[in-house]
Amino acid sequence: MDTNNCFHCGLDIVKDEIIFEARHFCCNGCKTVYAIFSENGLMSYYDFENAPGATPSGGSKYNFLENEQIVEKLLDFNEGDTQIISLQIPHIHCSSCIWILENLNRLQKDIVSSQVDFHQKKVRITYNSSSVSLKEIVDLLCAIGYEPYISLDDYGTQKIKTNRSLTYKLGVAFFCFGNIMLLSFPEYFEVNEFWLDQYKNFFRGLIFLLALPSFFYSASGYYVAAWKSIRAKMLNIEIPIALGIVVMFVRSSIDMLFNYGSGFFDSLTGLVFFMLLGKMFQIKTYSFLSFERDYKSYFPVAVTRLKTDGLEESVPIYEIQKGDRLLIRNQELIPADSILIASNASIDYSFVTGEAIPVSKKSGDKLFAGGKQLGNAIEMEVLQPVSQSYLTQLWSNEIFEKKTSANYKSITDTISRYFTPALLLIAFSGLGYWILIDINIAFNVFTAVLIVACPCALALTAPFTLGNILRILGRQKCYLKNACVIEQLAKVDTIVFDKTGTITTSSRSNITYEGKTFSASENEMVKSTLSGSNHPLSRMLYDFLPEAERLRVAFFAEISGKGIEAKINGDSISIGSADFIGKPLRKDSLKTSVHIDINGNYFGHFTFNNEYRNGLRELFAELKKNYELKLLSGDNDGERPLLQKMLPAGTQMVFNQMPEQKLQFIENLQKQGKNVLMIGDGLNDAGALAQSNVGISLAENVNVFSPACDAILDAGEFRKINSFLQLSKNAMLVIKMSFGLSLLYNVVGLSFALSGNLQPLVAAIIMPLSTVSIVSFVTIMSNFYARKLKIQTKSEA
Amino acid sequence: MSVIYLLISISICVAIGFFIAFIRAVRSGQYDDDYTPSVRMLFDDELRTKPENPVETKQKQI
Numbered sequence: 001m002d003t004n005n006c007f008h009c010g011l012d013i014v015k016d017e018i019i020f021e022a023r024h025f026c027c028n029g030c031k032t033v034y035a036i037f038s039e040n041g042l043m044s045y046y047d048f049e050n051a052p053g054a055t056p057s058g059g060s061k062y063n064f065l066e067n068e069q070i071v072e073k074l075l076d077f078n079e080g081d082t083q084i085i086s087l088q089i090p091h092i093h094c095s096s097c098i099w100i101l102e103n104l105n106r107l108q109k110d111i112v113s114s115q116v117d118f119h120q121k122k123v124r125i126t127y128n129s130s131s132v133s134l135k136e137i138v139d140l141l142c143a144i145g146y147e148p149y150i151s152l153d154d155y156g157t158q159k160i161k162t163n164r165s166l167t168y169k170l171g172v173a174f175f176c177f178g179n180i181m182l183l184s185f186p187e188y189f190e191v192n193e194f195w196l197d198q199y200k201n202f203f204r205g206l207i208f209l210l211a212l213p214s215f216f217y218s219a220s221g222y223y224v225a226a227w228k229s230i231r232a233k234m235l236n237i238e239i240p241i242a243l244g245i246v247v248m249f250v251r252s253s254i255d256m257l258f259n260y261g262s263g264f265f266d267s268l269t270g271l272v273f274f275m276l277l278g279k280m281f282q283i284k285t286y287s288f289l290s291f292e293r294d295y296k297s298y299f300p301v302a303v304t305r306l307k308t309d310g311l312e313e314s315v316p317i318y319e320i321q322k323g324d325r326l327l328i329r330n331q332e333l334i335p336a337d338s339i340l341i342a343s344n345a346s347i348d349y350s351f352v353t354g355e356a357i358p359v360s361k362k363s364g365d366k367l368f369a370g371g372k373q374l375g376n377a378i379e380m381e382v383l384q385p386v387s388q389s390y391l392t393q394l395w396s397n398e399i400f401e402k403k404t405s406a407n408y409k410s411i412t413d414t415i416s417r418y419f420t421p422a423l424l425l426i427a428f429s430g431l432g433y434w435i436l437i438d439i440n441i442a443f444n445v446f447t448a449v450l451i452v453a454c455p456c457a458l459a460l461t462a463p464f465t466l467g468n469i470l471r472i473l474g475r476q477k478c479y480l481k482n483a484c485v486i487e488q489l490a491k492v493d494t495i496v497f498d499k500t501g502t503i504t505t506s507s508r509s510n511i512t513y514e515g516k517t518f519s520a521s522e523n524e525m526v527k528s529t530l531s532g533s534n535h536p537l538s539r540m541l542y543d544f545l546p547e548a549e550r551l552r553v554a555f556f557a558e559i560s561g562k563g564i565e566a567k568i569n570g571d572s573i574s575i576g577s578a579d580f581i582g583k584p585l586r587k588d589s590l591k592t593s594v595h596i597d598i599n600g601n602y603f604g605h606f607t608f609n610n611e612y613r614n615g616l617r618e619l620f621a622e623l624k625k626n627y628e629l630k631l632l633s634g635d636n637d638g639e640r641p642l643l644q645k646m647l648p649a650g651t652q653m654v655f656n657q658m659p660e661q662k663l664q665f666i667e668n669l670q671k672q673g674k675n676v677l678m679i680g681d682g683l684n685d686a687g688a689l690a691q692s693n694v695g696i697s698l699a700e701n702v703n704v705f706s707p708a709c710d711a712i713l714d715a716g717e718f719r720k721i722n723s724f725l726q727l728s729k730n731a732m733l734v735i736k737m738s739f740g741l742s743l744l745y746n747v748v749g750l751s752f753a754l755s756g757n758l759q760p761l762v763a764a765i766i767m768p769l770s771t772v773s774i775v776s777f778v779t780i781m782s783n784f785y786a787r788k789l790k791i792q793t794k795s796e797a
Numbered sequence: 798m799s800v801i802y803l804l805i806s807i808s809i810c811v812a813i814g815f816f817i818a819f820i821r822a823v824r825s826g827q828y829d830d831d832y833t834p835s836v837r838m839l840f841d842d843e844l845r846t847k848p849e850n851p852v853e854t855k856q857k858q859i
Contacts, residue, residue, distance in 0.1 A: 115833075118836065171819050179809065
């Protein structure tokens with residue numbers, strides 16, 4: 001193990017190294033977790049993976065779990081002595097995690113069993129509530145660095161059963177297809193043999209029986225979809241498919257019954273199987289991500305309410321009423337708009353705005369829901385219940401009610417609008433022509449056309465191409481909600497960016513200093529003072545300052561929301577906001593700054609500038625060639641001149657936008673006939689993301705927070721947005737090319753059909769041949785385009 | 798040649814047997830999580846007996 005990294009969590013050891021049992025740790029938290037594991041003989045945790053752990057966060061936020069009513073709503077199963085709970089644990093990331101979480105009963109005997117679902121990042125714990133409470137379990141998880149994420153979303157919602165019907169259908173289809181293929185072989189090769197004649201009826205009877213489940217069960221989804229589209233007066237791809245399947249079944253049954261031939265059951269079941277396979281392939285879900293999040297996923301289940309007699313109680317969040325007094329502790333979320341009472345607060349609005357730097361508030365200030373308190377516990381009085389708060393009201397907008405996919409037409413549907421009438425025309429003209437010659441042949445031709453033209457390959461093209469692209473993008477950390485998003489991405493012509501948190505990074509801030517230069521000893525003093533504070537600004541500043549000796553701090557006080565005071569070797573130091581130091585606030589200082597004062601002498605201030613993401617300028621320049629670009633921001637226009645210099649000319653910038661205004665801005669663009677891609681990050685973009693044709697949510701950590709959207713993009717891959725857009729356009733190109741290819745097969749098949757020579761063998765060859773070649777064509781082509789783009793991004797990086 | 802009735806009947810029965818096994822596997826949720834079990838099976842059972850002799854555990858670690 002590298003001595004510069006923590007044995008438990010693997011982070012660099014920057015400050016004080018702690019050595020315990022000859023291992024190095026970055027902090028006390030990590031050491032404590034190690035001690036717990038080593039005491040209980042769970043050391044194998046460190047064998048599976050190097051430094052797999054997480055630093056436990058101090059302090060319990062889970063007092064509400066003492067409330068029986070709340071616990072009951074969270075449980076999956078609750079009867080007698082057996083309780084089952086599923087907890088979402090974002091830290092689950094490796095085999096060590098699985099191991100430790102499945103051995104929880106080593107640490108707490110009353111846990112009966114625990115099972116991890118790695119993809120969903122969930123652990124399902126069975127325990128006995130008479131001997132251990134849920135709170136104790138959650139505290140245990142926190143203590144070992146696996147803090148569960150319990151939000152309002154888990155509260156009292158019905159657990160959704162996973163839908164396995166497609167798996168069943170696929171299994172049935174494969175079973176029927178495989179057996180029918182085997183039973184059909186004699187007919188393919190030995191046409192006029194004696195033994196075949198003898199056993200023909202037995203074979204055919206079996207084939208017929210085997211075809212029934214495939215026809216009635218596996219293919220049932222297509223009949224329903226076709227019926228729906230007929231009722232909606234739309235010609236989509238399901239109509240010719242359903243028509244083909246039904247005609248195939250009827251014709252084959254008649255053939256068999258009257259001993260005309262062996263029928264097309266082999267092709268029929270094969271077709272159903274391949275199409276279901278395509279459907280399965282297209283459904284690639286990232287089950288650990290949630291694309292449907294609303295404010296509920298962000299909000300806690302319960303908060304602490306102060307009763308009139310000063311006692312604390314946990315209440316479910318929906319029960320909060322106007323006038324209630326709440327106690328919000330360090331790191332807790334403000335659930336409702338309220339007024340701050342007593343003491344100062346430092347509120348982190350990063351969920352809402354994406355802005356990492358906390359805002360300080362004074363007593364009497366209004367606090368908006370969605371902020372997070374950093375520092376001491378604060379008291380506040382509720383102004384609006386949760387559902388009527390400024391932020392949550394956004395979700396009452398109708399855009400969150402409707403599902404956008406309903407009015408959206410896919411490329412396959414567009415093509416089938418021409419395909420279906422053309423097919424019917426050919427079928428009827430074939431019938432018309434042959435009916436004058438021979439009525440039997442005419443009927444055969446008519447059905448053969450519908451069978452052979454059944455757009456199996458056509459229907460497979462899009463699922464396989466899009467499914468493949470979906471996986472390629474997933475590997476690049478761009479997670480799409482479903483395959484339709486790719487088609488919509490390809491149509492985009494306008495891109496709207498959010499500013500804060502989207503084109504600026506919230507994790508890294510650029511710090512500049514103005515004022516007197518520090519001597520080495522003064523630097524030591526400032527740094528030693530900062531080391532005592534957990535405030536994010538202090539930490540950023542601490543990392544920014546040059547390395548220095550640690551001095552003994554004689555006196556230390558942190559005044560929440562204002563600053564810190566310390567005494568070192570008789571010198572007094574104050575670090576904090578302008579009014580804390582006693583400097584008048586400068587007019588132009590819209591930016592966050594920290595002022596330094598030593599022994600009453602004002603030194604200067606550090607300014608925290610937003611830093612723009614790497615490659616922003618290049619990305620905008622590339623995008624400008626093909627797209628109309630817009631910038632939306634909730635901030636003031638202080639950075640307009642800088643942005644104008646940085647971004648290509650003609651980029652429209654709109655500042656001071658409220659969440660509803662952002663939504664309307666997108667709506668107006670759409671009214672002008674634009675296809676809008678919105679890229680945002682915070683909850684304040686949620687409305688705009690939902691309204692836009694495609695909403696991409698940028699996330700620093702994809703596992704934790706993102707508002708409802710169509711795609712989640714890892715913030716580190718921001719630079720690749722143009723490549724992703726190109727890839728989606730290429731995907732459409734691949735689909736169009738393979739449409740051409742599958743039409744070619746149709747023409748060949750139709751020429752057999754129209755001349756009245758469609759043998760079951762020919763159908764049985766054309767069908768899989770076209771399917772396999774189309775599937776391999778689209779896979780190779782989409783991989784080819786992806787590789788081309790990947791190389792491109794690599795060389796530019 | 799009438800043995801073919803018997804053979805095919807047997808083969809179909811075997812196929813149905815596997816098919817039922819598949820359905821039961823899906824129903825019991827085996828296809829819901831296709832990753833975790835593959836990791837879980839690699840954990841050694843003997844690791845679970847370690848708490849009884851913690852001294853040995855430490856030696857192994859060093």
